[in-house]
Amino acid sequence: MKPALLAVDWGTSTLRGALLAADGAVIEERAFARGILTVPADGFADVFDECFGDWRAATPGLLCLMVGMVGSRQGWQEAAYCACPAGFADIAEQLSWIAPGLGSSAGRIAIVPGLCCEREGLIDATTLATLPDVMRGEETQVFGALQSLQLQATQDAVMVLPGTHSKWVQVTGGRITSFTTFMTGECYALLRQNSILARTLSADESPFIESAFVQGVQIALRGSSLLQTAFSVRTLALFDRLSAEALESYLSGLVIGEELRAQSLSAHQRVVLIANAALTQRYQLALAQCGITCESPGAQVTWAGLSAIAQTLHL
Amino acid sequence: MKPALLAVDWGTSTLRGALLAADGAVIEERAFARGILTVPADGFADVFDECFGDWRAATPGLLCLMVGMVGSRQGWQEAAYCACPAGFADIAEQLSWIAPGLGSSAGRIAIVPGLCCEREGLIDATTLATLPDVMRGEETQVFGALQSLQLQATQDAVMVLPGTHSKWVQVTGGRITSFTTFMTGECYALLRQNSILARTLSADESPFIESAFVQGVQIALRGSSLLQTAFSVRTLALFDRLSAEALESYLSGLVIGEELRAQSLSAHQRVVLIANAALTQRYQLALAQCGITCESPGAQVTWAGLSAIAQTLHL
Numbered sequence: 001m002k003p004a005l006l007a008v009d010w011g012t013s014t015l016r017g018a019l020l021a022a023d024g025a026v027i028e029e030r031a032f033a034r035g036i037l038t039v040p041a042d043g044f045a046d047v048f049d050e051c052f053g054d055w056r057a058a059t060p061g062l063l064c065l066m067v068g069m070v071g072s073r074q075g076w077q078e079a080a081y082c083a084c085p086a087g088f089a090d091i092a093e094q095l096s097w098i099a100p101g102l103g104s105s106a107g108r109i110a111i112v113p114g115l116c117c118e119r120e121g122l123i124d125a126t127t128l129a130t131l132p133d134v135m136r137g138e139e140t141q142v143f144g145a146l147q148s149l150q151l152q153a154t155q156d157a158v159m160v161l162p163g164t165h166s167k168w169v170q171v172t173g174g175r176i177t178s179f180t181t182f183m184t185g186e187c188y189a190l191l192r193q194n195s196i197l198a199r200t201l202s203a204d205e206s207p208f209i210e211s212a213f214v215q216g217v218q219i220a221l222r223g224s225s226l227l228q229t230a231f232s233v234r235t236l237a238l239f240d241r242l243s244a245e246a247l248e249s250y251l252s253g254l255v256i257g258e259e260l261r262a263q264s265l266s267a268h269q270r271v272v273l274i275a276n277a278a279l280t281q282r283y284q285l286a287l288a289q290c291g292i293t294c295e296s297p298g299a300q301v302t303w304a305g306l307s308a309i310a311q312t313l314h315l
Numbered sequence: 316m317k318p319a320l321l322a323v324d325w326g327t328s329t330l331r332g333a334l335l336a337a338d339g340a341v342i343e344e345r346a347f348a349r350g351i352l353t354v355p356a357d358g359f360a361d362v363f364d365e366c367f368g369d370w371r372a373a374t375p376g377l378l379c380l381m382v383g384m385v386g387s388r389q390g391w392q393e394a395a396y397c398a399c400p401a402g403f404a405d406i407a408e409q410l411s412w413i414a415p416g417l418g419s420s421a422g423r424i425a426i427v428p429g430l431c432c433e434r435e436g437l438i439d440a441t442t443l444a445t446l447p448d449v450m451r452g453e454e455t456q457v458f459g460a461l462q463s464l465q466l467q468a469t470q471d472a473v474m475v476l477p478g479t480h481s482k483w484v485q486v487t488g489g490r491i492t493s494f495t496t497f498m499t500g501e502c503y504a505l506l507r508q509n510s511i512l513a514r515t516l517s518a519d520e521s522p523f524i525e526s527a528f529v530q531g532v533q534i535a536l537r538g539s540s541l542l543q544t545a546f547s548v549r550t551l552a553l554f555d556r557l558s559a560e561a562l563e564s565y566l567s568g569l570v571i572g573e574e575l576r577a578q579s580l581s582a583h584q585r586v587v588l589i590a591n592a593a594l595t596q597r598y599q600l601a602l603a604q605c606g607i608t609c610e611s612p613g614a615q616v617t618w619a620g621l622s623a624i625a626q627t628l629h630l
Contacts, residue, residue, distance in 0.1 A: 116554075131534070132550040165511075165546065181550075182542040183510065190505040195498065196480075219446070225577040226541065227497040227570075231480065235447040235496075239431075255542075262540040 001027050003059045004314075006052060007306040009137060010070035011035055017052055018300075022314075024307035026300065028055075036069050036076075044076035048109075063313065064109040065306045068137040071096060071111040081116035081134060087175040088143045091115075092309045112309065115139045117178045133181050137302070138167045141274050142176060144305030145297040149272065157270040158263075160294070162279045164189075166259060182262070188255040191230055192248070200237045201247050208278075210285065212246035216253020217260070217286045226258040256286045267291040274301055316342050318374045319629075321367060322621040324452060325385035326350055332367055333615075337629075339622035341615065343370075351384050351391075359391035363424075378628065379424040380621045383452040386411060386426040396431035396449060402490040403458045406430075407624045427624065430454045432493045448496050452617070453482045456589050457491060459620030460612040464587065472585040473578075475609070477594045479504075481574060497577070503570040506545055507563070515552045516562050523593075525600065527561035531568020532575070532601045541573040571601045582606040589616055 004022035008015070013035035019027040032051050039047050049056075056062050071079035079096035095110035114136035138161050151157060151174070159169040164185040170177045191197050219229050233251050236242040242250055265271070265287075271294040273283050280296055287294050319337035323330070328350035334342040347366050354362050364371075371377050386394035394411035410425035429451035453476050466472060466489075474484040479500040485492045506512050534544050548566050551557040557565055580586070580602075586609040588598050595611055602609050 131547045132554050132556070133546070134550055134553065180543055181546040182540070183545050184542050186510055187502075187542055187545075190509055194505055194509050195501055223577075225497070225573050227499050227502055227574055228495055228577055230498050230502075231448070231496040232446045235449055238449065239447050241447070258540050259542055262538075262543055 001025060003027055003055070003062060005307060005310040006055060006062050006064040007303050007310075008052070008064060008066040008070070009068050009302050010066055010075070011068040011137065012037055015047070015051060017055075018303050019055055020303060020307050020310075022311075024304055026303060036072070036074055044070070048076075061108075063310055065095070065112060065309055066109070067112045067140045067302060067306065071114060071136055075111075077111060079111040079113045082113045082139075084115055084117035084179070085172070085175045085177045086115055086139070088146075088308065089312075091139055091143070092312045095309075112140055112306070115176060115179070117176075119178060119180065133179060135167055135169075135179060135181070138169065138179075139176060140305035140309075141301045142169050142171065142305075143308065144301035144303070145272060145274055146171065146174065147308055148297040148301060148304050149295065151272075155270065157272050158265075159272045159274060160283060161274045162256075162259075162283055163275070168263060182259045184255055184259045187226070188252060191251060191255070195230075197230065197233045197251065200234050201251070202244060206245045206248040208252075208281075209246045209249040212242060212249040213253040213282065214285060214289065216250040216255075217257035217289045218253075220254050220257025221261050221289060223261070226254060229254045229258070252282065253286070256282055257289070260286055260290055265290050265292055271295075272297065316340060318342055318370070318377060320622060320625040321370055321377050321379040322618050322625075323367070323379060323381040323385070324383050324617050325381055325390070326383040326452065327352055330362070330366060332370075333618050334370055335618060335622050335625075337626075339619055341618060351387070351389055359385070363391075376423070378625055380410070380427060380624055381424070382427045382455045382617060382621065386429060386451055390426075392426060394426040394428045397428045397454075399430055399432035399494070400487070400490045400492045401430055401454070403461075403623065404627075406454055406458070407627045410624075427455055427621070430491060430494070432491075434493060434495065448494060450482055450484075450494060450496070453484065453494075454491065455620035455624075456616045457484050457486065457620075458623065459616035459618070460587060460589055461486065461489065462623055463612040463616060463619050464610065466587075470585065472587050473580075474587045474589060475598060476589045477571075477574075477598055478590070483578060497574045499570055499574045502541070503567060506566060506570070510545075512545065512548045512566065515549050516566070517559055521560045521563040523567075523596075524561045524564040527557060527564040528568040528597065529600060529604065531565040531570075532572035532604045533568075535569045535572025536576050536604060538576070541569060544569050544573070567597065568601070571597055572604070575601055575605060580605050580607055586610075587612065 001021040003019045005020040007020050008017045015032045015034040018029045034047055070076050082090050082094055094113045098109040116134050118130040142159050157171045161167040166182040166184045167179055169179040233247055271292055273294040273296050316336040318334045320335040322335050323332045330347045330349040333344045349362055385391050397405050397409055409428045413424040431449045433445035457474050472486045476482040481497040481499045482494050484494040548562055586607055588609045588611050
């Protein structure tokens with residue numbers, strides 16, 4: 001297959017790249033522990049050439065599209081956020097092109113813009129203001145997933161992208177109308193590793209125990225706050241009500257359940273889950289506690305999204 | 316004044332002691348960075364003698380009452396939890412006496428029991444179970460505060476004890492009927508120091524900015540979850556909507572506001588706040604956003620509580 005696109009996902013801790021054919025088929029993939037935090041401010045072109053120079057030399061003029069934190073203020077070049085509501089055409093038309101001198105000898109390199117949105121937020125006695133939210137990379141996953149699932153422009157959906165900073169994305173008529181970030185994965189890791197609960201939990205990772213996870217989800221869905229429910233990891237262990245190896249799955253359920261409690265979900269909603277296998281299992285279980293079945297577009301939605309943008313440029 | 320009691324508050328990170336007269340007046344106070352985490356399992360008697368041996372030698376037979384984590388499994392001697400509802404007489408009658416050989420040559424030494432309670436908790440398809448909660452030390456502060464405020468046995472009150480692990484205590488007819496722990500102070504410190512927000516916040520502590528704190532409280536009270544609202548510290552900074560020095564106070568408001576949102580508070584409730592000066596200021600501000608004014612019994616409620624227990628032993 002002839003390479004038509006170098007697709008790159010350059011995040012905080014990882015740099016991934018794929019060589020794609022014109023129809024989006026993956027020819028070859030690579031991953032490096034060269035997230036933007038490891039790259040000096042003037043070192044992005046060099047790292048890029050080290051990792052993908054051979055691919056680019058083999059296909060002169062190869063288009064390269066990048067997503068993720070590479071487009072942030074700490075990245076290669078800041079790509080301004082696109083304001084919501086935003087559709088596929090908006091991000092495809094607002095690519096941030098790297099000036100040739102800054103990049104490399106051959107080919108065109110662009111960064112896909114992230115999205116920003118405003119949600120109703122600050123209220124005091126006299127003013128109603130809004131809270132901003134941002135994403136970089138997830139927008140491309142969402143549009144890739146819409147393509148993979150062949151979701152019609154008339155259908156609404158909630159897209160869930162769990163992780164260190166989970167995103168809940170509202171899609172209406174093929175456009176992202178708003179989204180919300182939850183620090184779920186990060187707060188889980190802090191509680192698991194840095195809080196008093198770390199003394200109760202075993203230092204090694206425990207096997208996943210579904211029943212304990214579901215208990216955690218149910219506790220979280222009943223209300224209150226993670227500030228309160230998290231302490232039950234300690235007290236349930238103190239009174240031998242949960243086995244030591246079940247505590248980790250229980251805590252995971254508490255944190256993911258808290259994320260779900262903050263949503264206004266109805267069983268009639270179309271919920272699309274974009275996650276790796278381990279998180280897909282947990283979120284499917286958790287969403288089932290809310291009476292919701294979700295669909296998954298499978299892996300590589302980032303490559304699908306970047307391939308779709310490339311096709312608009314080739315037209 | 317003649318010493319009648321050696322009152323000791325031996326917590327996780329600090330050891331405090333006071334020499335009290337028969338009427339509860341403080342004759343002298345001491346504090347040491349000798350929390351139970353610094354003491355080997357068989358070293359409690361030695362540390363105790365090092366810190367307070369001279370006071371005990373000067374008053375042979377001096378009664379000593381201790382509260383806090385010194386009565387936990389990791390402390391000097393485990394003092395069983397008293398089950399709620401529990402009144403002052405319950406904890407005064409269930410002291411855990413240190414056997415003379417384990418203590419020191421002169422005097423009587425006892426540990427005040429902590430409290431445990433059960434709250435409605437685990438639900439699955441077929442069972443309704445409860446979640447346990449525990450406290451050690453706060454029970455003595457609560458009974459000390461009830462004395463200081465001369466709250467009648469017929470009056471109900473909510474006692475709030477903010478801190479690393481905040482306690483909300485329901486008092487009915489002079490007895491503690493139930494309570495709830497919130498990991499508020501600990502989660503604030505984790506977000507402040509160990510999360511991605513630490514990169515946005517300045518490394519040094521900022522001055523307290525009341526307006527930013529109140530904004531945080533208001534955002535938190537509107538709903539959702541700290542998992543979501545915490546991310547706004549980052550986005551408000553990203554779009555220059557809050558000054559760098561206001562972010563810390565704003566985050567503090569978000570976390571304390573989350574604790575308040577989880578309560579069912581009404582403006583008619585009697586709320587008693589037991590905290591140091593800095594936390595008293597913040598919780599008074601936050602409670603005012605819920606339309607609640609609270610009263611404070613002042614400092615040294617632990618000494619007042621221990622003095623009251625000592626008086627029952629002298630009768």
